[in-house]
Amino acid sequence: MSDRLERLLxxxxxxxxxxxxxxxxxxxxxxxxxxxxxDRTAIPTAIPRDDDGRLRIVCRREADRRTVAVDAEGRPACFEAGHPDCEGCVEDLHDGIVETW
Structure with a gap:
């Protein structure tokens, strides 16, 4: 691909x-x-949970199914500050539109 086309894209x-x-x-x-x-820290109750109360979500970064605990600020235990996938996941969790299983 030419440099010009790459810059345009x-x-x-x-x-x-x-x-x-x-x-x-x-x-x-x-x-x-x-x-x-x-209150942007509240997680909607419609998101599926396991028997221990952990969320059942599909991780954006790793593209795998996982169960995660949520801290007091509404972030999953696997959250990494500054990572775009993690930041988007937290926003989606609070909006109730995160991918679940």
Whole structure:
């Protein structure tokens, strides 16, 4: 692939990512304003759990099924701060849209 084409594709993918992030943030702001949802540490009860109360989720980083405990701030035990997959997983957990099994 030529350098020029590669730069063009990277620029287009970055712009698409930014546009997605803006739309996601606007959606969340609207939803939170409508419902008055201020507690972003609460995990929805609809997410499946095992007998010990751990969440049954599919890890974004490792793409495997796992059961994880959640800390007081609503983060799974496998959470790594600063990792984009982990950050997205926590956001999805709080939104109740994380992949489960």
């Amino acid at each position: 990277r620029a287009k993918f970055r712009e698409a990512g930014r546009q997605y992030a803006r739309a996601r943030d606007a959606y969340r702001e609207g939803r939170d304003a409508e419902t008055g949802d201020e």
